Amino acid sequence: MTNKQLIQKLNTRGVLTKDEFVCLLSSYNRTDAEYAQKLAQKIAKAYFGNKIFIRGLIEFTNICRQNCYYCGLRAENSKASRYRLTKDDILECCREGYPLGFRTFVLQGGEDPHFDDELVCDIVKSIKAEFPDCAVTLSIGEKSRNTYQSFFDAGADRYLLRHETANSEHYSKLHPKTLSLENRKECLFNLKKIGFQTGCGFMVGSPHQTVETLAEDLLFIHELQPQMVGIGPFLPHKDTPFGREPAGSFELTLFLLSLVRIMQKNVLLPSTTALGTIHPQGREMGILAGANVVMPNLSPVSVRKKYMLYDGKISSDSESAQGLEELKERFKKIGYEISVSRGDFRKG
Ligand code: 5AD
Ligand code: SF4
Numbered sequence: 001m002t003n004k005q006l007i008q009k010l011n012t013r014g015v016l017t018k019d020e021f022v023c024l025l026s027s028y029n030r031t032d033a034e035y036a037q038k039l040a041q042k043i044a045k046a047y048f049g050n051k052i053f054i055r056g057l058i059e060f061t062n063i064c065r066q067n068c069y070y071c072g073l074r075a076e077n078s079k080a081s082r083y084r085l086t087k088d089d090i091l092e093c094c095r096e097g098y099p100l101g102f103r104t105f106v107l108q109g110g111e112d113p114h115f116d117d118e119l120v121c122d123i124v125k126s127i128k129a130e131f132p133d134c135a136v137t138l139s140i141g142e143k144s145r146n147t148y149q150s151f152f153d154a155g156a157d158r159y160l161l162r163h164e165t166a167n168s169e170h171y172s173k174l175h176p177k178t179l180s181l182e183n184r185k186e187c188l189f190n191l192k193k194i195g196f197q198t199g200c201g202f203m204v205g206s207p208h209q210t211v212e213t214l215a216e217d218l219l220f221i222h223e224l225q226p227q228m229v230g231i232g233p234f235l236p237h238k239d240t241p242f243g244r245e246p247a248g249s250f251e252l253t254l255f256l257l258s259l260v261r262i263m264q265k266n267v268l269l270p271s272t273t274a275l276g277t278i279h280p281q282g283r284e285m286g287i288l289a290g291a292n293v294v295m296p297n298l299s300p301v302s303v304r305k306k307y308m309l310y311d312g313k314i315s316s317d318s319e320s321a322q323g324l325e326e327l328k329e330r331f332k333k334i335g336y337e338i339s340v341s342r343g344d345f346r347k348g
Contacts (some may be wrong), residue, residue, distance in 0.1 A: 003032040011039060011262050015222040021215035024259075033255045037335025040258035040290030043265050048292045050336045053268065053343030055137065056102035056298035058093045059307040060085040066141070067176045068164075072102075072237035073110045079239045083303050084114060087123050094127055099135070100324050101340040104334075106160070106295060108139040115140065117147050121154035128155035135342045137243040142183060145190040152194045156253060157344075159191045162201040162230055166220035167213040174206060188224055197345045199228030199268070204256055205248020206234040214256070222263060227345035229260050229267055232274030235310035250279050251323045254289040261290030268293050268345055277314045284334050295342070296327060 001009070006024045008015055016024070024032075061084040067074045085093075094105050105127060105328070109115065117122075122142070127136050137158035138151055163184055165171050171181035191198040202217050203209075221229060233248030253275060261269055271286025272295040281287065283294060297315060299306060304315035328338055 003028050004035055007036050007039065007259075007262065009030065010259065013086040014263050015219070018215045018219060021218050022211050025211040025214055028255060031253065033258070036255060036258040037289050038092060040261035041288055043261055044269075044292050047266050047346075051292070051339040052287060052331055052336050053104070053293045053341070054338050055104040055106045055270075055293060055343075056093070056097035057108060057295045057296040059088055059297070059299045059303070060083070060090050061109040061112040061115060062303075062307050063112040063114070065113060066111050066179065067177070068333050069174055069176075070203070070234060070237070070242040070310075072240060072310060075079045077237075077239045080308065081306050083306055084109075084112060085300070087119070087126060088242075089300065090123055091126060091130065093300065094131055094134070097298045098131060099173060101338065101343045102298065103133060103340060104137060104158075105298070106137040106139060108160070111141040111303070117143075117150050121150055122228065124151060124156045126156040133342070135344065142179070142187050145194070148191055148196070149194055152196060158197040158199070158228070160199040160201075160228065160230060161187055161191065161314050162199075162203075163188060163217070163220060163224075165206065165209065165213050166202075166204050166216040170206075170208055170210075170213045173208045185220075185224075185302075186225070192224070192226070197227040197268075198224075199230055200224055200226045201228075201230030203232060203234040203248060204253040204275075205246070207242050207245045209234075218256075218259065218263065225264070227268060229264070229269055230268075230272060231256055232272035233278050235274055235277060235312065237308065237310045247278060250275070250282065253278075253287065254285060257286055257291055258287045266346055266348065268343065270295055273297075273314060274310065277310070277312055284330060286310070287331070288334060294327070296324065305345065310314060 063082050064073045135157040139160035168181040233253045235247050269291045271283045271291035275282035275286045
């Protein structure tokens with residue numbers, strides 16, 4: 001089969017065999033990528049029109065007990081300047097975001113033991129009490145099923161937990177022994193069972209990644225059927241074990257975004273900060289490749305530069321009315337508008 005035929009098969013069947021994915025990923029050229037991009041964009045337009053959903057990202061703690069080899073927030077990075085926001089700080093971020101049109105707040109943080117189950121539930125309940133028409137997304141790592149259930153019962157709607165790689169050998173090259181792919185997958189299936197709109201995802205070009213592991217990532221996405229998928233290029237952070245590794249490919253990231261849109265037509269697919277960091281028009285190009293979500297930063301300006309997952313992470317002022325206007329302007333130029341709505345996953 002030609003690559004064009006493989007992309008068409010993906011479009012009608014929603015999945016390919018591992019060999020077919022490997023073949024496509026190892027031999028696609030610019031024409032194939034353009035074909036996938038046009039198809040993905042057409043699908044996104046059919047499902048979401050020209051609307052982009054916005055999520056207000058609140059990076060509420062950069063303290064983390066884990067030691068992922070790729071991440072600037074890893075516990076062993078003694079150079080990171082650590083912070084945590086209080087519940088009031090977090091509510092203040094929401095109060096700034098709401099009048100700007102944000103109807104989803106994403107609480108993202110490292111695995112910080114200070115934020116125990118009780119405190120997280122209290123924060124979620126307080127946000128939902130003050131902003132009943134808003135969705136709350138959590139992104140705070142691996143927890144037990146009971147803990148996830150208590151977050152859900154407190155009112156959290158969505159949960160992001162990237163699987164990072166669906167190949168266990170590759171997984172063990174990205175993480176210390178305290179983390180396993182098996183447990184990561186179990187967490188993701190638990191989140192789905194509980195009823196969260198669940199997001200998995202991976203970095204493109206992480207060290208030791210191959211077309212085979214990428215094929216496994218796509219197969220895992222097909223197996224999990226997540227409501228959201230986060231994909232961005234790997235970018236090195238100088239104070240990590242992968243500080244001298246090359247960054248992931250921008251073009252390959254766009255191609256994978258398109259493939260995920262073609263596979264899972266109604267998936268919520270962000271054009272990520274990492275994509276905006278690796279290329280000045282990255283976020284627009286992600287949208288044109290099939291993404292339909294952006295996550296502007298609502299964290300207080302004073303802590304923005306401290307949430308450094310990788311070097312050069314953009315920390316633009318998109319929280320301010322002016323910053324958001326700028327973003328709207330940029331999307332308008334490519335024919336898109338920001339939607340003021342929760343932007344929930346819709347079946348079918
Ligand atoms: N480059 C790109 N993405 C990264 N993340 C962590 N470190 C990096 C990096 N160096 C991503 C991971 C994680 C998410 C919070 O950020 O995929 O799941
Ligand atoms: Fe911690 Fe997440 Fe970074 Fe891993 S990726 S070190 S869990 S913040």
